[in-house]
Amino acid sequence: MTTAVDVTEPAETAAETPAVTETTEITPASAPEEFNKTAKGDLDGSGKVDLSDLTTLALYLLGEASLTDAQLEIVDVTGDGLVDLADLATIKQFLAHKIDRF
Numbered sequence: 001m002t003t004a005v006d007v008t009e010p011a012e013t014a015a016e017t018p019a020v021t022e023t024t025e026i027t028p029a030s031a032p033e034e035f036n037k038t039a040k041g042d043l044d045g046s047g048k049v050d051l052s053d054l055t056t057l058a059l060y061l062l063g064e065a066s067l068t069d070a071q072l073e074i075v076d077v078t079g080d081g082l083v084d085l086a087d088l089a090t091i092k093q094f095l096a097h098k099i100d101r102f
């Protein structure tokens with residue numbers, strides 16, 4: 001036992017890690033507030049539309065996840081001002097390569 005260093009001050013790790021609450025189960029991977037021009041359907045701002053975007057939308061439609069206003073605009077791939085099953089279906093078609101863009 002040679003580590004007799006007694007740190008009187010607590011480690012400053014508390015500032016780095018935000019308090020984790022148990023209430024948030026499903027949140028988008030990143031809060032996409034900083035980007036304005038994002039590809040339609042790219043909910044998490046990953047640069048491409050993939051299954052995670054589809055999943056997030058599905059969860060939203062099920063009431064299991066919430067989306068920001070920016071995300072709601074991004075995910076309205078049909079452009080009718082509504083985020084609904086039509087958008088989910090359209091993204092599914094995109095992922096199935098039935099359409100190549102929105």
Ligand SMILES: [Ca+2]
Pocket residue numbers: 075076077078079080081082083084086087
């Ligand atoms: Ca729509």
